Every structure is written in structure tokens, then in C-alpha cells.
Amino acid sequence: MFVANDFIPSPYSHIVEKGSFQWSSPSNIALVKYWGKKNNQIPANPSVSFTLNNCKTITTLAFAKKENQETFSFDLLFEGKPKEDFKPKIQQFFERIIVYLPFLKKYHFTIDTKNTFPHSSGIASSASGMAALAMNLMSLEKELNPEMTDDYFHQKASFLARLGSGSACRSVKGKIVVWGNHKNIEGSSDLFGVEFPNTIHEHFNNFQDTILLVDKGEKKVSSSVGHDLMIDHPFAERRFTQAHENLDKLISVFENGNLEEFIKIVESEALTLHSMMMTSIPYFILMKPNTLEIINAIWKFRNEKKIPLCFTLDAGANVHILYPKNVSAEVLQFIKNELVGYCQNGHYICDEIGIGSQLIMDN
Template sequence: MFTAADFIPKTYSSTVENGNFEWSAPSNIALVKYWGKKDNQIPANPSVSFTLNNCKTVTKLAFEKRDTSTPLSVTNGFSFDLLFEGKPKEDFKPKIRKFLERIEVYLPFLKDYHFTIDTHNTFPHSSGIASSASGMAALAMNFMSLEKLLNPEITDEYFYQKASFLARLGSGSACRSVKGNVVVWGEQKNLKGSTDLFGVEFPYTIHENFENYQDTILLVDKGEKQVSSTVGHDLMHNHPYAERRFAQAHENLDQLIAIFENGNVTEFIKVVESEALTLHAMMMTSMPYYILMKPNTLQIINAIWKFRNETHVPVCFTLDAGANVHVLYPENVKEKVLQFIKNELVGFCQNGQYICDEIGTGAVAL
């Protein structure tokens, strides 16, 4: 059985003084939601997501061997500069330092180098789209590229599995942003290769109905998240409905396995919308409790339901832990849905803003 210890390298066969890499990694949208976690970023239930194509983080990592005369204690052991959109970003540094502390045992070279991390998003900052998934995935890909220089024998399979494993330690859902267009994270008994340790590409047939699936993200509220993901996950620990919710996630993932094979978009809609509303129900019934939707979120949901009932166009919604709405639909109805969005939904978006996206394939070396 695969364990985290399998990602601890024994020795490195090469040395490298300096260099740089650049990777882009996309955001992703969960269809079956991960909500609640155990120690070490282990999910309380499995999840499955569509990898996005246009909403991504681009991160350049420059590295050079450290001056060994500088005591490690001066920098808490790690030496790095962090730039966001070309400018120093001090308030991001504690999160990166915590990430480095978590992954050091798996990348023992981290204290040997000074790093310059230069990162930006292709979507507006503070647009209410989770950038931690794409950001941590992009950083993990860069670190793995350096490890491959130090150990050229690393296989592609190991490279991507370990990148996903490391990304998970920065942000749980980041492990689903490394490779594949449909990604499963978390152990599911009838999904071969599924594991709590990293995301895996969906291993079975996916019907052509789900190829190039579209995701138009309606920016209802671009403010800072009302509740951090960490706090939200923690609220599941003593939640009165937690165990039933975890069981439901397994059941819904089972349903999606069959749906992806048979192409039944009607059943897909039922599972995906139910999952979105369940996530929000968990927050509304936790202690303390939160309502993460805004009035305009509900207006959009009701408008989508009305449009679908009247036109039979297979469009649906999903939500992250916030107010923004992801509108999902097959590529063959793209024109009709975009017209509907422009005619009826744009008015519910902050400053009329929305982002058109679609299924992508994961991280890319630039």
C-alpha cells in the first residue's frame, strides 16, 4: 500500500547551483465536494472535480545555492522572496513558510537554496475564485522540477503523484489541479488507484457529452471570503450531520462514475446541484453557523431552474464555499446559455462581471 513515506527521497544523484522554472496550474471546480478533513490534510470524504482551463496561476521559481555563512536561524531555516504581480507580497509569506515547513521532509533540499517566487493569476485578484488551489499546485510543480534536476531518474508517474501530494499539503483541493481533466481525490472503494494522498485522473470512460464541458463563473461577490476554508473544514468535526454527509459523498461519487460512462446529463445535474446545496447546508447547520450565499446567488439559481424547465437546455449550477455561481453546461448549448447569461444573469453579478471557462488538462511547464 502507498504511504507518504514513499515520497521521502533517500539520496540525490546530482547537484545544481542555480536556475529557474515556470509553471501554470489551473483552478478546479468540485462536483462532489470535499468538506471536512483529518490531520495532515487528509480528506474526510472523497471528491471529484473538473479541472479548469483559463483560470490559472502562473508561477516562476528562481533558485540559487545559499551562502552557507548565513546562519539558518536568521531566516527560520528557509530563504525566499515572494512577488505577486511583480511586487513584494509580505502578507502571503506566512502561508508559504508554513507550506515549506510541511513539505521539507519530502524535499530535503529546500533549506539549501534561496528562492524567488514570482506569481500572478490570469483571473482578477479578489474575484472570489479560489486561487490557493492553482497557486499551491503551480508552486509544487516548480519544486518537483528542481527535484528532477537533483534526481533525473524520477519517473513521470512519480513526478505528478508527488507534485499532487505536495500541493495537497499547501491547500487540499490543490491536489486536483495538477493533472487530468476530471480528477478524483480521496479513497473510494470502486475507483482504482484512488487515494487520500493525492489526486488521480478519473480512471474510467468519460462520455463525449462531458468533453469540453463549459463553466461560466458569475462573480456575485468579489469580497474576501466570509469564512476561511480551514475554519469551514474544522466546523465539520462536531457537526450533527457530518457522518451522513461523508457517506452521501461516497454515494454521489458512485453515481457520477456511472453518469460519466453513460452520458446522462439529467442525472449529472441532479447530483451536482444537490452537492452544491449540501455544502451550503453544512455551513448553515454548523456551530457557529454561516450563510455564504448572497441574495443574488439565490436569484441566479432560481433563474437557472426556470430557464432549464422552460427550454430543456441542460444547464446547471454549482457553488464553492462562497456566493459566486459556476454555471455548467455542454459545449453544444454554449450559444444559448451565453445568451441567457447576458440577457438574464449579468445584472446579478458585481459590476456585471463573469468569466468564461471550460474543462482543461492540468498544470503546464512554460
């Protein structure tokens, strides 16, 4: 059983003066939703997600030793341009993880990051962004401690990413990732995400996720505010129990490939997430009229065509349509014929299950 102190390193065996790394980390889409947290980014319930492939953050971390080692020192660029409003979140992240990465004040960092998808549009850019930064920082720690094992590297990267953005811990590895203690999933932890360890039916090997961009603007409710809504929520405890129950059901579904049951669980989870926001104080409605139009069209299409597609939602208006690859032609035609008109500027993103974070450059 891991505890946080297991990630506090012994004195480093090597010295590194300067260098750079570049990692890509994907977004992820939760099937069982994480909503509500305890202190230190500990989830109130377990969650499970598909790791995506195309929606990702690419981050370059350059570093050089500096003389003044009393404070953090970093420049932050977004798509090559200074991004001052991102800096407080990185500062807070460094303050949270300094005990686990004691080298942070010894270097000046230049963090240059970009997304392959619209920022702050409900496609979990904080998850992919924090995961990519954590992977880069762990690459530096591995240079300082080359004896580090790959398992430890990925576990600690996920642990650190979680301290930046909870769901970021699910963006380190793929294809299906569990975060949060669950009695029937071996190795599951509140501290980091783990690859789903059980049998996965071939139906889920190449699952597709087409994201309909109903609203590409800033999220109306930040994740932090959203999670705080669960404190003293009248239905919180039942919701946390429900998440455990639905994760149990998905263990069987992932093994037997029952897509009908998969659809029921995933859509129920999406609607439950939004119902928790609609019944909190203060309360929020994050779906837009076009979100509801899309959901009703999906239900009608599935009922008429008997094609196994379903929707899920994050804490926003955009709709993720999930379906097996072997029905892609029919689903994409349906999207073009009936759904694209509900998307902002007709925009949607075709994605699929991916394999997690990837090292691009080691210099």
C-alpha cells in the same frame, strides 16, 4: 498502496547551483465537494472535480544555492510586487514539506506569482497557487534526481500541493480528477489526486464553466475555518457517506452521459455544502441575494428551454454554470440577457475543462 514515506527521497544524484522554472496551474471546480478534513490534510470524504482551463496561476520559481542552510529563505512577489502577507502560508508549507524536499533550506527562492482571475473571490486561488508552486519545486527535484519517472513526478507534486491546500492536489492533472479513497475508483488515494480512470462520455469532453462573479471580495470564511466546522457537526457522518454515494452515481453518469442525473447530483452537492455551513456552530450564510436570484433563473430557464445547464457553488457567493459545449450559444445569450445584472460590475468568466498544469519555462 502509497504511504507518505514513499515520497521521502533517497540522496540526490546531481548538483544544481541555480536556475528557474515557470509553471501554470489551473483552478478546479468540485462536483462532489470536499468538506471536512483529518490531520495532515487528509480528506474526510472523497471528491471529484473538473480541472479548469482559463482560471489559473502562473508561478515563476528562481533559485540559487546559499551559504546559510539552517533556515528557509525566500522572497514572495505577487504580480511582480512584494506580498508580505502571503509569506506565512509559504513558510508553513515549506515546514510541512521539508521532510519530502530536503533541499528546501539549501536555496534562496524567489517566487513570483500571478492569477488570471480575481484573488480570494471563491475561485480557489489557493488551489491553483499551491499546485503551481509544487510543480516548480518538483521540477527542481527532478533536476537533482533525473531518473524520476513522470508518474512519480505528478503523484508527488499532487501530494505536496495537498499539504499546501487540500484541493490543490486536484489541479495537477486533468480533465476529471478524484481525490480521496473510494472503493470503486482504482488507484484513488487520500494522499494525492488521480485522473478519473474510467470511461468518460463525449458529453463531458468539452464541458463549459461560466463563473458569475456575484461577489469579488475576500471570502467571508476561510477554507480552514470551514473545514473545522465539520468537527462535531451533527450531520457530518451522513454527509461523508453521501459524498461516497454521489461519487458512485457519477461513475455511471460519466460513462453513460446522463446529463439529467448529472445535474441532480451536482446541484444537490452544491446546496449540501452550503447547508452544512448553515447548520454548523458557528453558522454562516455565504450565498448572497443575487446568488439565489441566479439559481432560480437557471431553474426556470432549464425547465422552459430543456437545455442541460446546472449550477454549482464553492464556499462563497459566486455561481459556476456548467453545460456541454454544444449549447454554448443559447446559454451565453441567457447569461447576457438575464444573469449579468446579478454579477458585480457585470463581470463573469468563461472557462472550460482543461488538462492540468503546464510547464512554461525551464531555465
